[in-house]
Amino acid sequence: MKFLLLGAAASALVVAASVAQADQAPAAKPTYGSYGFDTKGMDLAVAPGDDFYLHANGGWAGATAIPADKSNYGAFNVLDDLSRERTKGILEAAKSDPASMIGIAYASYLDAAPVEAKGLTPIQPWLAKIQSIKDKRSYARLAAEAARAGIPGPFAFYVGQDDKDPDHYILNLRQGGLGLPDRDFYLQPDEKMAAIRTAYVAHLEQILTLAGQSDAKRRAAALTAFETEVAKLHWTQVDSRDADKTYNRMTLADLQKAAPSFPFTDYFAANQLQPAALIVAQPSAITGEAALIARTPLELLKDALLLRSLHAYATYLPDRIADADFAFYGTTLSGTPQREERWKRAVDFVKESMGEEVGKIYVAKYFPPETKAAMDQLVKNVIAAMGRRIDGLSWMSDAAKARAHKKLAAFTPKIGYPEKWRDYSGLIVKPADLFGNALRSKQYEFDYQVGKLGKPIYRWEWQMTPMEINAYADFSMVEIVFPAAILQPPFFDPHADPAVNYGGIGAVIGHELSHHFDDQGAKYDETGKLNQWWSDADVVAFKGLTDKLVKQYDAYEPFPGAHVKGAFTLGENIGDLAGVAVALDAYHASLGGKPAPVIDGTTGDQRFFLGWAQVWRRNYREPNLHQRLVTDPHSPSQYRADTVRNFDQWYAAFKPAQGGKLYLAPQERVKIW
Ligand SMILES: [Zn+2]
Numbered sequence: 001m002k003f004l005l006l007g008a009a010a011s012a013l014v015v016a017a018s019v020a021q022a023d024q025a026p027a028a029k030p031t032y033g034s035y036g037f038d039t040k041g042m043d044l045a046v047a048p049g050d051d052f053y054l055h056a057n058g059g060w061a062g063a064t065a066i067p068a069d070k071s072n073y074g075a076f077n078v079l080d081d082l083s084r085e086r087t088k089g090i091l092e093a094a095k096s097d098p099a100s101m102i103g104i105a106y107a108s109y110l111d112a113a114p115v116e117a118k119g120l121t122p123i124q125p126w127l128a129k130i131q132s133i134k135d136k137r138s139y140a141r142l143a144a145e146a147a148r149a150g151i152p153g154p155f156a157f158y159v160g161q162d163d164k165d166p167d168h169y170i171l172n173l174r175q176g177g178l179g180l181p182d183r184d185f186y187l188q189p190d191e192k193m194a195a196i197r198t199a200y201v202a203h204l205e206q207i208l209t210l211a212g213q214s215d216a217k218r219r220a221a222a223l224t225a226f227e228t229e230v231a232k233l234h235w236t237q238v239d240s241r242d243a244d245k246t247y248n249r250m251t252l253a254d255l256q257k258a259a260p261s262f263p264f265t266d267y268f269a270a271n272q273l274q275p276a277a278l279i280v281a282q283p284s285a286i287t288g289e290a291a292l293i294a295r296t297p298l299e300l301l302k303d304a305l306l307l308r309s310l311h312a313y314a315t316y317l318p319d320r321i322a323d324a325d326f327a328f329y330g331t332t333l334s335g336t337p338q339r340e341e342r343w344k345r346a347v348d349f350v351k352e353s354m355g356e357e358v359g360k361i362y363v364a365k366y367f368p369p370e371t372k373a374a375m376d377q378l379v380k381n382v383i384a385a386m387g388r389r390i391d392g393l394s395w396m397s398d399a400a401k402a403r404a405h406k407k408l409a410a411f412t413p414k415i416g417y418p419e420k421w422r423d424y425s426g427l428i429v430k431p432a433d434l435f436g437n438a439l440r441s442k443q444y445e446f447d448y449q450v451g452k453l454g455k456p457i458y459r460w461e462w463q464m465t466p467m468e469i470n471a472y473a474d475f476s477m478v479e480i481v482f483p484a485a486i487l488q489p490p491f492f493d494p495h496a497d498p499a500v501n502y503g504g505i506g507a508v509i510g511h512e513l514s515h516h517f518d519d520q521g522a523k524y525d526e527t528g529k530l531n532q533w534w535s536d537a538d539v540v541a542f543k544g545l546t547d548k549l550v551k552q553y554d555a556y557e558p559f560p561g562a563h564v565k566g567a568f569t570l571g572e573n574i575g576d577l578a579g580v581a582v583a584l585d586a587y588h589a590s591l592g593g594k595p596a597p598v599i600d601g602t603t604g605d606q607r608f609f610l611g612w613a614q615v616w617r618r619n620y621r622e623p624n625l626h627q628r629l630v631t632d633p634h635s636p637s638q639y640r641a642d643t644v645r646n647f648d649q650w651y652a653a654f655k656p657a658q659g660g661k662l663y664l665a666p667q668e669r670v671k672i673w
Contacts, residue, residue: 003472003473003474003512003515003521003572003633004470004472005470005472005486005508005511005512006076007628007631007632007634028495029495030489030497031489031493031496032489032490032493032496032614035496035497035599035600035602035607036489036490036495036496036500036501036504036607036611037496037500037607037610039600040059041058041059041063041614042055042056042057042058042059043057043058043059043062046058047656048654048656048662049654049656049660050656050660050661050662051662052609052613052641052645052650052654052662053613053639053642055613056609056610056613056614056617057613057616057617057641061617061619065619066619066621068336068337069336069337069338069340069341069344071334071336071624072619072620072625074617074637075615075616075617075618076470076618077618079469079485079486079488079491080485082485083467083468083469084344084348084467086366087347087362088343090102090358090365091103091350091358094106095107095110101354101357101424101427102354102358104430104431104437105349105350105354105429105437106347106349106350108430108433108434108437109342109345109349109434110343112319112342114432114433114434115317115434115435116318118435120317120318120321122316122433122435122436123435127211127306127309130142130306130309135298136263136294136298136301137263139298139302140262140263141266141269141270142270142305143155144267144268144270144271145271146305146308146309147446148446149439149443150312150442150446151305151308151309151312152308153177153305154177154230154262154293154301154304155173155174155175155289156173156176157171157172157173157174158171158172158174159171159172159449159452159453160172160476161528162249163279163475163476163524163530164247164531165529166476166527166528166529167457168457169453169454169457170275170279170453171268171273171275171278172278172279172281173255173279173281173286174281175233175234175235175240175281175286176289177230178231178234179200179204179223179227179308179311180196180200180227180231181630181631182234182631184630185197185200185231185630186224186227186231187228187231187232196332197224199328199332200224200328200332201220201221202220203324203327203328204216204219204220204223205217205220206324207310207311207321207324208220208303208306210320210321210324211321219299219300219303222300223303223304223307226292226296226300230289230292233288234285235281235284235285237565237568237630237631238565238567238568239282240281240282241571241633242520243520243524243530246279246281246282247530248279248281248283249277249278249279249280250277250280251276252275255278258286258287259290259291261290262291271446273450275453310325313435313438313439315349316434316438322339323339332623333623333627334621334623334624335623335624351465352441353437353438353441354427356421356422356424356462357421357422357424358467359417359418360417362467362484362485363416363466366484367466370494371416371492371494372415374494375416375492376413376415378505378586379480379509381590382506382509382513382582382586383411383413383513385582385585385586385589386408386578386582386673387408388585389582389673390404390405390673396534396538396542397534397535399534399535400533400538403525403534404517404534407478407517407526409526410478411478411480412477412478413481413482414462414479414481414482415482415487416466416483416484417462419460424444426444427440427441427444428440429441462481464481464483465483466483466484466485467484468483468485468486469483470486471483471511472512473512473515473521475515475520475521475524476524476529477528478516478524478527478528480515480516482505482509482512486505486508490611490615491505491615492505497604497607498587498590499587499608499611500607500608500610500611500614501611502587502590502608503583503587503608503609503612504611504612506583506586506587507576507579507583508579510578510579510580510581510582511575511576511578511579512579513578513582514574514577514578514579514582514673515571515575517574517578517673518570518571518572518574518575519546519571521571522534522542542672545670545671545672546570546672548668548670549566549570549573549574550566550567550570551566552566552573552646552670553565553566553570553573554567556635556636556639558629558636558638559622559625559626564629564635569633569634572633572634572635572640573643574672574673576635576640577643577672577673578672578673580612580643580647581671581673582673583612584605584608584647584649587608603653605649605650605653606653609647609649609654612641612644613641613644616637616641617637618637618638620636620637642662644662645663645669646670646671647669648666648669
């Protein structure tokens, strides 16, 4: 399982970017403000104890419009814009080399004329195949073929490490079959969701019509009704992130017996897969869907495949399809008014299809060795701080502390870029064949992933490209991973005051590290195995603390009646809470017993907390934030910044008044790690 620093919107759209920043020669002064923090972006009229996020970022938030092609905008997007601008430069150069695969792929997206001229012709053979399905067995086989082409079908499956045997890969099967981001979109009775459902039916009707289908209105309504039945079977997000509940190892024969009405054997065989065993994440949803499919008219299942195909490939098809797709998935669901310019989508296409081929060039140009060296040291300091914190825990038994230390010692930090780059040989990229390039790339990726079955674990592998502004923790790999592009201001600035860097990238390192000790990560031992390594009493004590955090976040209400889900966001909230704690300790240790300097009237601890708040500056479009409350395991950025209210040091640094909105009495402050 993989846990990110930042969640993407659940719609299939890549987060957009627009403002371009020119490459800058390294300056001797910090990028932000005089010590690495943008003091001009503060709102000093807001008391830190009422809303620390706005105190630190209110000036920026009020003065910053979200670009028309984005659903949200903040520190991550500024760097993403820079990353894409740089990647564009790399790809523009590659484009002039007729032998460059990334250049050909980029040009094939960039040139809209052939895409428009071909119309739906490139996807017609596939659509015809869907229409030719004669029975449920051939439907199952085609649904599997669709999965290989990156088209979501009734179920999702992927290859990952076996949680209870992490030295082996295994096939995982998960619930699927929805066109909206989550079951709640079908089942919640509130007005906003009802309006989205109405828009969804109209959207499906429009796409069916554009694809030349008759009787579109009735078919769109029937498909939505079918998906609503699927949604009722789906597990909730909370249950679906539970590592124990979702670990259900079955043989293929077991699965076939539990869900006799769907030909799983044929389904897997269509992709030359004969899994001896697999992990079924949500058994009741899978068996329920299998039974539902058995009693559903074939025509309806074909419509689902047709519509998912046009959605998955919309961006590679003419604008009349792509614009209609965006109008729903981009504008209705996320509130984004405009599609991105073509070059940005072209950059993303190459990043998705051959990311490491671009990454190689990117890190050689834009990732200084000094940054890697500084990060190596920071990671060491943060891990050491975590070790000291574990020793000091009052709720944990000594035996568990010893195991926690073992786990801490087992971490592999990956910084910047992979030691071994992926080789894309065998992937065929052709000029002026965007659809074909996309299809072959998705099939190539699928084959690469299922090709892992039976092989030793690819320990060198990265699940993000160096150009990404994110980070992740992988429980089975026992690793924390930081792509090159996040190691830039405001997260990390070699010219910033150390307090700001510890509040930024230090807490990000702490966040990823702490995922391995969050409510799910802590279930995995030092070998990456899902295996309870502490006593039941330790688990009970831990649960008592995490319940307090669930309640704290449940109380946040970004819109009237719409709350943060404390249980759903718990892992991320533990990551933030513990991440800030270890980073602050590491910062203090880095001072070597000397007092922190006062800079521009601020203390070291003040700068640390301000640095943390700064990386979470972010404006959201309302629909995007609504969607995230349902689908994103991360809390909205303002509440991530406000986790400072749990720290005694924050109270000492900012002296918030009792009775302020963020004020917590000492016994209400949550301390876990
Ligand atoms: Zn996270």
